[in-house]
Amino acid sequence: MTVFWILAPIMTIAALGILFVRKAVHAALLLAVVMISLAVLYAALDAPFLFAVQIIVYTGAILMLFLFVLMLVGVDASDSVVETIRGQRLLAIVGGLALGLVLVIGLGQISMGTAVGLDDANAGGNIQALANILFSRYVFAFETTSALLITAAVGAMVLAHRERLTPKPRQPELAAQRVRDYAEKGTHLGPLPAPGVYARHNAVDTPALLPDGSPAPDSVSRVLAARGVIRSAPEQADHIEAVQRSLEGHREEESL
């Protein structure tokens, strides 16, 4: 019973924590605490097989599935604490307390006497004894669970499957779509204009100049624009004499 009295408060607090933590991941971890504790309690209750199954199936498989889905949905997503249904939270708490009180008080009224214990039943080993019952008396139910599991697996696949409704567009279709967009919406058909290239530096951050002298915005990457590192072409133009000079100096050096 020592194990029980140690684990029971831990399990209760962990379970209550599920009610109050805002992040689903924390709830999942608290649930893992409860489940592992439960496995220990199973062991204490002379159910070693269930102890193993609890850890493998519940804590290992099911809880991992929960976490997997949580990752897919978004691990950051936290619940809003504002209750949207009027009276729901109050009624839920009142109803829950009433249920708990009724159950606890009702159980307190019953004296169950000393437990028979499973020493006799588990005489030949717990797993062997379970197997005896499972494959004799419960064999039909056991076989039916296979159908249930298959159905669940197929159902999960069907639910997760996304049907492609249109054929995948290929290069001819994409080209045709581009030309159609140009005809209907005036989208630029060809490659984007190259940025202005000056020999002084790596000038993909300088827009090309259109014939009227204005910069062509499409000629620089949007990422650069977002970072605010675009240089103005006319500004560069102010330095043209220095450039020419350096070019001439370079030529003179050559001629010399």
Next chain:
Amino acid sequence: MSVTPYIVLSAILFTIGCVGVLTRRNAIVVFMCVELMLNASNLALVAFARQHGDLDGQIAAFFVMVVAAAEVVVGLAIIMTIFRTRRSASVDDASLLKY
């Protein structure tokens, strides 16, 4: 050794799971609370098996686990599908089937 404390613990866990189902809105957490309730009942089954010296309770708990596993697979798939179309895992958002 009496199993009454186990049964009482089972009742408390069940009630907590119950309130969780009623108050939490994240579908996954709600689902976890459902699992908590199932586990609580499993605890009661195992405890009673010991009380009566009969392994049928453990068999029942075993079946509950199997069913729970299947349920989780399908339920999470449904939650995934809903999330995929609505970008939300709140059980309150799926409330169009009403008056």
Next chain:
Amino acid sequence: MYALSEGAIPVVDPTAADGVFSLLWLVIALPLAGAAILLIGGRYTDKWGHYLATLLPIGSFVISLVLFISLLGREDGDRQVSQHLYDWIQVGHLDVGADLLYDPLSSLFLLLITGVGSLIHVYSIGYMAHDPRRRRFFGYLNLFVAAMLTLVLAENYLGLFLGWEGVGLASYLLIGFWQHKPSAAAAAKKAFVINRVGDIGMSLAIMLFFITFGSTSFTVISHAAGGATDTTMTILGLLLLLGACGKSAQFPLQAWLLDAMEGPTPVSALIHAATMVTAGVYLIVRSNFVFDLAPHAQTAVVVVAVITLLYGAIIGCAKDDIKKVLAGSTMSQIGYMMLAAGLGPAGYAFAIFHLLTHGFFKANMFLGAGSVMHGMNDDVDMRHYGGLRKLMPVTFLTFTMGYLAIIGFPGFSGFWSKDKIIETALADNWIVGLCALLGAGITGFYMTRLMLMTFFTEKRWEKGVHPHESPSVMTVPLMVLAALSLLGGLFLLNDFIQEFLAPVVGAVPHEDPPIPALGVTLLAVVVVAVGVAAAWFLIGKRDVPRTAPQDVSFVTRAGREELYGNQVNDVLVVNPSRRLTTGILAVDKYAVDGTLTGGPVAIGAVAMVARRVQNGYVRSYALSLLVGGLIVVLALLAVNLA
């Protein structure tokens, strides 16, 4: 002389038809066939239909004439002939045959209906020449004649009722013939509805006949009439009187007659002279075996007749519409006939006599009025007439014949018939007699007024009106009718009509009048002369204003409003029924419909509130699941712990 003791009520005891009398059914069948051909044949008969429709009543007239002569050739006691056509209705004790009865009374009616009817048909060829729906009009006319012939030839009350309703239907169709005019449509509806009131009396009477005597046959009832109680006979008489009032436009069911002038003028002539309105008189004379045993009912007939007689005359004085004056005069003259019919065996013969002469001169005048209207672009206001005698000589002369007949100018047909009625009335009750005399005076006044305003005095024509004489197809019938108006008195020669009708209505009792007959005649002539002179001085000597003056005495105003008959009907019947209908409608809408729809609406309202429970939140549903489970657990605990 018919071997019937004085005062005894004659019974109907016909012999089976043989020889020429077996043609009796043809009299009805001919116009009926005409109606069927014209109305079913559709526009294929447009070209020649009206000639066929005119020939068929003439054929009926010829047969009637032959039958009449054959009847004259028989013994007095052998002048009732019946023809069994087929078994009409045989249900339980009700056994009604389609039987015809031909006796002196029907024979005279047959001649009048087919004769005057044929003339009106001929006249209509001219009058309706340009109407696009002429074929239909002639079809209706034939239907009307056939229905009226059925009415007077039927051997039982049910057959009579068939004709009675047929006449009602045909009159409805004809009064509303120009249905594009709302007033005509309304007038037709009004005539129909008021006739229905009378028909209720008629149908109740038929039911009572069947209950009391187990039959509706004249033969059976006249034999068994003596065995019924006085109360039954009085009720029967009053019910028949109600029926007669509706059909003959007697007070208080007189209101439809003046509005019925909305129909084409030949229709007015047919309704007012030869057929419809005389049906009531026929009914009372035919039912003499009832009325002779019901003195109270007879008194009621006389009272109604006297009221109507003066009522119609007063209306006739005030109206400016030429047809409405004639309509008022018709009411008044029918009142005379009803008066005579109400006086019992002493008056039956004279009622029929006056009916015949009236049929002649009134048809003559209506057709004459139609001729005048024809020349005046269908204007009916006499204030727009004047001085027409030069331009319409034939119409004027024939109309004068009718005029002289109706006012009772000595020698003319009306003189003889009306004189006899006044004489009989005076002998019966001096108040009634004086009223009849007064009526004669007023008749002289308003008819003279009509003559003066139409044919004499200065011209007051509307612009663009060019009065002209009507074509000969219209004037020839006028001439024939004018001759009949002049000569109709010949029926009285050698007491022919009294003795001829005696087998049907009983012999005229010989009483010594309080005033010698010649004195009464002289008195009547003087009273009429006073009326005529009054008209001469009040209208002939003065200028007739083109619009009706408004500053007139109360009596004139009341007369123009038809003595407020319509207003009384509105207040007593129309408005209460309208309110009743509105009320019933409201009850139906709010109480009945409200109850029926209220339940669903209430349930729906509750559901509208209750459905809020279905809020779509799965957590709410889970909560109710929890609460439900809790309740179950608590209940189990309570049961187990108790």
